[in-house]
Amino acid sequence: MFIVHSDIIVEVPSGTTPNYDQSNPLLKLMNLMERSQLAAEREFYLSEHLQYLFPYHSLTFYGPQGGDAGILEPSLQDNKTDFQKQNVKEFVSTDTVLIRGLVTIGNWTGPFLRVSYRGGPDSHLSTSTNNQLGEKIKLWIKVANIGPIIVPVPYNPRSDRYEVEFWGYPDSDLTTLLDTKGLEALQRGELIVQNALVQGNMHDFNREKLNDLYMINVAPSNSMHPILPLHIELAWADFYEQKWDSQNGANYHYEFNMILRGWDNFLGTGISPNPHGGVGFLEYRNLMSNYGYYSGRNELGRQLNSWNFNAFGTKNHNNNFEPFFAVDYMDLHLLKARCGIGLHRHRDNQEMFLMMEGQGFMVIGDWLKMPQRERCFEIRTLRSGHFAMLKGGNLHALINATDEDISLFMCGGYD
Template sequence: MAQIVKNDSTIDVTSTINYNVRNPVIKLMTIMQESSFMAEDMSAYTTDSLQYLFPFSHLELYGPAGSDHSILNPEIQDHKTDFQKQNIKDFLLTDAYLVRGWVSVAQWTGPFIKFSYRGDTDSVLSKASGNNLSSFIFLWASIQGKAMREPIQVPYNTDTNCYEIELWGYPGDDLFNQLGAKGKSSMTKGLLINRPDLIKGSFTDFAREGLDDRNMYEVSPENIMHPILPLNVELAWCDHTKTFWDSNNSTNYHYSFNMILRGWNNYMQVGVSGSPHGGVGFLHYRNLLSNYKPYTKFTELAREVEPWMFDANHEKGNKKEEGFLAVEYVDLHILKGECAIGIHRHRDNQEIFFLLNGKTIMITGDWYQFPGRERAFEIRTLLPGSFTLLKSGQLHALVNALDIDATLLMFGGYD
């Protein structure tokens, strides 16, 4: 079991709460919308592909519903009202955030990663340097195991009060000539650099043609925008003299884009079946989650049951692994315009959010500290026919991104 965090707090919920005031999901959406990019305008970026990681250092939670309202530790939460739900009251972000996605220029569409670090005097790096940061700092990173030989220079962006840089994976040496005025300016200032040695892959790697019956885990695994493999990033920051570091106490920061998102473009296997199950015509299929045949080694549907957790039979006390997703409820929801399901967590149950129509922003995150990655809010776009699988205790929220209704199918179990 991951280590239970000790630096968070819980709030008594015996009084009425006004969720319309200082709601954390609105706070997070505002931060996301204020993010900027270095090319001409947002038309250069495939907006629905953008994926954000906002690491946080502190959570303030409301206690679970019922008599356990003041208990933060899940090991002693046994009241079974409302799935042991805990809503998030507030959060504190760390100094850095990351974005990845697809970007297009000329005839090329490929991946990029943006790194951003706060320029305020109360940042970890600024305080370490005695508030003596210059017009640039340095970043060292390892992306999916591919490490920089030397730290790269990250300039201060006066528009955002952050040190920022975008790394693109453009395959040629003429990127500057392909960009417009803003992109050229960004390259001149060092806000945008081309690093195909680190930013691997192309949008065409995952074209539907030629993928029939292929195991997608084995297709272009080095592509940093792989549709189902997590992307792991290790990094550290230092000042312009390379004397003072923000490196997580010399262990470096470890981030992971790892939301389990599946759908028409995020699948384990795809193919065509003629006369399906003795019928007629052709059926086009996609395997999205599976414990069968070549996928038995993957554990996305599984969970480890700690002695204090309820298992699929509502019993507890024996530590074990359940290699399946139990379904004990199926709900259909309509999210009206401006509706958002707030950031919250459940103690035990796994859940699937399946979007039937509309367009939503999906938020997930780690409530507790995993040994291999920092806690962070991960944000992606959910389109019709796609879903996310939420693991036990995982933070999650959903925001209707349009003025029209969004229809959501939810199902899960265990609690």
């Protein structure tokens, strides 16, 4: 059985190496992130908590190297140590971008969600209306189980996009607290207070509230929950709702769901006296587990497909489920300033990136279209003491955007 995909695999002649310094897709993705606009000035937002979804139509991969150069079907690329065949050459973005994070205003810190649509004449919606979209379009949106609602979305000349940003602010004094940019966004409908659609506040997860609790049971409706994914369903229309960009009525399904764990993102926490027969007290964070309360979550396991090698190096596995995380290597990496591990896939194995010192931008996405969501690059800040885990089939990358070295521990399996 071959993998069903719409991507392009470019054959690289044996004995040659791609020029990764030219038109690098990781730098293209970082540029998209840097150009993203927010409703108010940046100082209102907690930068380390900003999260981005950049959906894409298609990908272009480099083919294998050496004697395998002509094997372009991914399900047959079985050389585990040939990294060239993993690497992304190019991607084509869709019209939608989503951003979520935490915003602080007055005494409140809570979640926001920003959704935008490309304003150029070649967007799907613009083409269907003969480039007659005007100053506003419409957004049909459902967040988790809340909604749907339909809202007008104004054009933002700063970004050449139609953009709306929902805040979960609970009070009625927002106009007295906003800066000039935020007030203008509020007046033209780019900034909307919608605390039914975007819920919660940062204090839901204060440390003193979490001892001896399972995180999945704490404020599960919080739109910035550290463990639970946030599912968003949406569709776009012209202002008069005559033309729709909705995947023929199926709508678009997006999800913030990167597996990121650490001191602030954990399954459970507590205090253990005399740990394992020792002395004193130990405060613990349970990050991932196959035991006890967590035995059914299967986060450490993977579903095997026909093209996958299992943990024992064979494809003769009857598409079983592996309930464990197999480790074939452990590495320490030192990423110099402005160094980036490029966008690439792992066809088979899981992998973990643990930030030991410093911080970087972690990227995880789907190589194949998943049933519950569109293909997206999800970007989050990976801080020291936190790790990101990717599953087989995930795309991923990490870039050090600082002027200092960062140190990283990695483990998992190749390809």
